[in-house]
Amino acid sequence: GVLMMCPMNNYLEQELDKRFKLFRYWTQPRQRDFLSQQAESIRAVVGNAFAGADAELIDVLPKLEIVSSFSVGLDKVDLIKCKEKGIRVTNTPDVLTDDVADLAIGLMLAVLRRICECDKFVRRGQWSSGDFKLTTRFSGKRVGIIGLGRIGLAVAQRAVAFDCPISYFSRSEKPNTNFKYYGTVVELASNCDILVVACALTPETRHIVNREVINALGPNGVLINIGRGPHVDEPELVSALAEGRLGGAGIDVFEKEPEVPEQLFGLENVVLLPHVGSGTVETRKAMADLVLGNLEAHFASKPLLTPVV
Ligand code: 8YV
Structure with missing residues (x-):
């Protein structure tokens, strides 16, 4: 399963839903209970500039393999912890x-x-x-x-x-x-x-x-x-x-x-401005395709498109 942290892009959400078992974190009424129930099935997290994968989240997801961020900035991802645990991290550079x-x-x-x-x-x-x-x-x-x-x-x-x-x-x-x-x-x-x-x-x-x-x-x-x-x-x-x-x-x-x-x-x-630097139709589509491409590559054991960790 893939855990999406917050709403970020409709096309991305639809494609994740088509290709994986998608969990929408923001729609869960009791997020802690949800995490403990689904912990074993979540292998990927999709975050962005607002919600990523902090140490607390990483600690409750023992099967987490990859964090694919819908952003170039990775300040919301605990990169050190990911490295320690062998969790791969990707972002969306260049396209934005x-x-x-x-x-x-x-x-x-x-x-x-x-x-x-x-x-x-x-x-x-x-x-x-x-x-x-x-x-x-x-x-x-x-x-x-x-x-x-x-x-x-x-x-x-x-x-x-x-x-x-x-x-x-x-x-x-x-x-x-x-x-x-x-x-x-x-x-x-x-x-x-x-x-x-x-x-x-x-x-x-x-x-x-x-x-x-x-x-x-x-x-x-x-x-x-x-x-x-x-x-x-x-x-x-x-x-x-x-x-x-x-x-x-x-x-x-x-x-x-x-x-x-x-x-x-x-x-x-x-x-x-309301954080719209990358906010064009063209760029958000390209960012979504990078997130999807990185996840597909990871689960097919192929080289990641834009690896950071
Ligand atoms: C996005 C961003 O606004 O790439 C970044 O670092 O801040 C942005 O492109 C954001 O992740 C949209 O969900």
């Missing part, structure tokens, strides 16, 4: 890179050019009372990227087309790029106009954007988060935006999704 990078650029444009506010202005009929205020140019702004992996690099390549000088922070300098490297996030933030979070969430990168980084980015700086909510100290972000210590923010991910700090609702210098 372009969409997430596109959305990062969209957020930059939306924040600087006030696209959402302009739209409201027209809909509310305010145009007849005068022109919209002037906004800020995007082309040529210095873009700093935390994490130059697949997504970070795709953001950089797009920003280059807007004549943006690119710099980055990562654990070590990348040998094959000419982008400027900074060894600390504070230095990166001090030397860019737009700071993008594009790294994996790990214990080391939790709150990688803290008060000091936000202050270094400054009153004209913009933060773009298409990574994970906990990368950013959210109360610090909210107070910096409210006090004008940070210029603006475009945010697709939050610390306690779907909860969003209400103070943000009243701010004009922010664009708030």
